[in-house]
Amino acid sequence: MARADDNHLETLVRQALEQTPTSPSATDPLGTLDRRVRRARRRLAAGAGAVAAGIVAAVVIPLTVGGGGGAPGSVGVVSSPSESPSPPPPNTSALWTGNAVWATTDPSGRRWMLYDDGGQKYVTELTGGTAKPIAVNDPADYIVAGDNVVWVIGGGASGPGGQGSLLTAIDMRTGIVATPLMETGALSFGAVIGDYLFVDVAGGSGDQVEAFQSNGNEIKAFDSQSVPHAGEMVVADGRIWVHSGDKLVELFLSERGIDHGVTVPWGSGQMFAPTLPRSGPGGVWAYDGSRLIGLMPKALSGCVSCAEGDRVAVPGKPNAVVETHDGLYVSVPGSGLYFYSPDALGSGETPVTASIPGVRVITMTADPTGGVDYVDDQGNLIHWTPPAR
Amino acid sequence: MVDARLADYVRGQWPQLVRYATALCGDAAEAEELVQSALVRVALRWPLIRDKDNPDAYVRRAIANGYLTVWRRVRSREVRVAETPDVAGPDAMSGFDDVMTVGRALATLPPRQRAVLVLRYLEDRSEQETADLLGCSVGTVKSQSAKALAKLRGAVEGGEL
Numbered sequence: 001m002a003r004a005d006d007n008h009l010e011t012l013v014r015q016a017l018e019q020t021p022t023s024p025s026a027t028d029p030l031g032t033l034d035r036r037v038r039r040a041r042r043r044l045a046a047g048a049g050a051v052a053a054g055i056v057a058a059v060v061i062p063l064t065v066g067g068g069g070g071a072p073g074s075v076g077v078v079s080s081p082s083e084s085p086s087p088p089p090p091n092t093s094a095l096w097t098g099n100a101v102w103a104t105t106d107p108s109g110r111r112w113m114l115y116d117d118g119g120q121k122y123v124t125e126l127t128g129g130t131a132k133p134i135a136v137n138d139p140a141d142y143i144v145a146g147d148n149v150v151w152v153i154g155g156g157a158s159g160p161g162g163q164g165s166l167l168t169a170i171d172m173r174t175g176i177v178a179t180p181l182m183e184t185g186a187l188s189f190g191a192v193i194g195d196y197l198f199v200d201v202a203g204g205s206g207d208q209v210e211a212f213q214s215n216g217n218e219i220k221a222f223d224s225q226s227v228p229h230a231g232e233m234v235v236a237d238g239r240i241w242v243h244s245g246d247k248l249v250e251l252f253l254s255e256r257g258i259d260h261g262v263t264v265p266w267g268s269g270q271m272f273a274p275t276l277p278r279s280g281p282g283g284v285w286a287y288d289g290s291r292l293i294g295l296m297p298k299a300l301s302g303c304v305s306c307a308e309g310d311r312v313a314v315p316g317k318p319n320a321v322v323e324t325h326d327g328l329y330v331s332v333p334g335s336g337l338y339f340y341s342p343d344a345l346g347s348g349e350t351p352v353t354a355s356i357p358g359v360r361v362i363t364m365t366a367d368p369t370g371g372v373d374y375v376d377d378q379g380n381l382i383h384w385t386p387p388a389r
Numbered sequence: 390m391v392d393a394r395l396a397d398y399v400r401g402q403w404p405q406l407v408r409y410a411t412a413l414c415g416d417a418a419e420a421e422e423l424v425q426s427a428l429v430r431v432a433l434r435w436p437l438i439r440d441k442d443n444p445d446a447y448v449r450r451a452i453a454n455g456y457l458t459v460w461r462r463v464r465s466r467e468v469r470v471a472e473t474p475d476v477a478g479p480d481a482m483s484g485f486d487d488v489m490t491v492g493r494a495l496a497t498l499p500p501r502q503r504a505v506l507v508l509r510y511l512e513d514r515s516e517q518e519t520a521d522l523l524g525c526s527v528g529t530v531k532s533q534s535a536k537a538l539a540k541l542r543g544a545v546e547g548g549e550l
Binding site: 015017019032033034037184185186 | 391396399400403408411412417421424425428429432433434435436487488489491492495506507510511538541542545
């Protein structure tokens with residue numbers, strides 16, 4: 001409605017804006033929001049997975065379909081196959097079907113998975129043989145693996161009552177679960193250096209990046225640094241880059257705890273994963289609105305163009321990126337999973353070497369035997385080795 | 390689940406939020422994505438929100454910020470081409486034509502100018518409220534508003550975009 005003090009033009013502006021349609025779709029916005037919040041909580045930089053790339057590991061035999069069992073805190077044996085998986089896409093094999101939540105690879109090349117068996121969450125190593133599921137308490141949304149500890153992170157805004165997060169640490173060597181730590185703030189993202197976990201904590205005192213360590217029995221907060229609007233984080237060349245609004249903040253471990261390095265401008269888009277040294281030391285893959293950029297954050301203090309290495313045209317905004325010695329794997333929601341061979345990288349018009357159209361990837365991690373393992377939106381853990389060109 | 394208070398808010402305000410976002414970005418489908426993205430950010434930072442029973446300002450600020458960052462980059466790659474009416478309308482329709490002209494001209498404004506007009510004239514926000522929502526000064530709101538209105542005036546007086 002026009003107001004008495006409007007001039008004619010302002011009246012026109014009101015009328016034009018009031019013609020804005022009010023016809024939201026009939027989809028379930030709350031259900032969509034809940035799913036997206038849960039996925040956002042699970043999303044983390046694929047640092048650990050990419051670090052593992054190229055590490056020679058034992059031959060991995062595709063697992064049987066497994067359910068897992070056992071009381072919380074106990075160690076059991078993966079159960080026998082329960083159902084027939086649907087045919088996987090070409091050049092893929094199903095490692096797990098139906099209830100996979102998250103998968104990651106530790107720096108030594110061991111693969112770990114979080115899965116949900118009837119409401120009980122378990123962490124298990126993907127060994128190709130009998131695995132030992134380790135029950136963990138909810139909320140448990142995603143996992144990050146360090147040298148000797150698998151960290152389980154869950155909750156926050158999507159947790160019980162909308163408050164608090166749960167952090168669990170599993171000693172890989174013993175399978176012992178340290179007493180979970182209940183955080184009042186919301187935990188999100190995550191990266192590891194050694195066995196230190198770095199995670200964003202949004203709480204009453206503002207955003208912080210907090211470091212945790214586990215002594216096997218309990219989890220202790222090691223140090224924290226205030227990082228306003230802390231978002232995704234990527235470990236590259238031993239440094240942690242944290243996306244902070246329109247900046248990238250460098251953090252690193254010292255004897256004193258977490259220290260600040262440089263802060264550089266980067267308002268373009270999300271960071272995903274470290275680049276391999278082929279692209280230069282300390283690089284990260286970041287999205288600039290239409291391309292993935294092999295970005296050297298430190299060089300951003302000089303100029304943007306000199307900080308940008310490989311430029312890879314991608315078909316949309318990615319949600320997961322992993323670079324291995326095979327090449328670059330990029331998941332684009334609503335589009336599919338794409339692979340770019342090393343030869344194809346390096347130009348702004350990088351051709352796709354191989355793809356799986358339509359697949360909806362929740363997370364993916366490097367497979368030490370080559371290719372990637374991804375969790376799809378149906379709870380399947382799928383291994384993909386792109387065909388040779 | 391997201392916090393019950395946020396869920397209640399989303400249930401009650403979803404159409405209004407989508408309309409607000411549509412006015413900002415100009416596309417209903419993109420608007421829903423804009424709102425969803427903003428709500429995810431709000432949900433992730435829920436512990437920081439002081440007035441959990443009334444997160445409206447926080448959500449609308451998140452929508453505006455999302456529009457001014459993500460959408461600005463996407464839109465900056467697109468070249469908007471104004472549509473020219475096939476034929477001139479009769480005099481009786483001149484008022485309607487002016488509204489249509491302003492509507493098309495709004496779509497060509499830079500994101501921040503458009504956001505200022507949406508907040509001032511659709512949402513009926515004061516200059517101070519608009520500044521708070523956009524994270525800028527009142528002076529910036531005034532200057533952006535003046536520039537935007539000057540462009541719209543030019544579009545109406547020139548009869549073309």
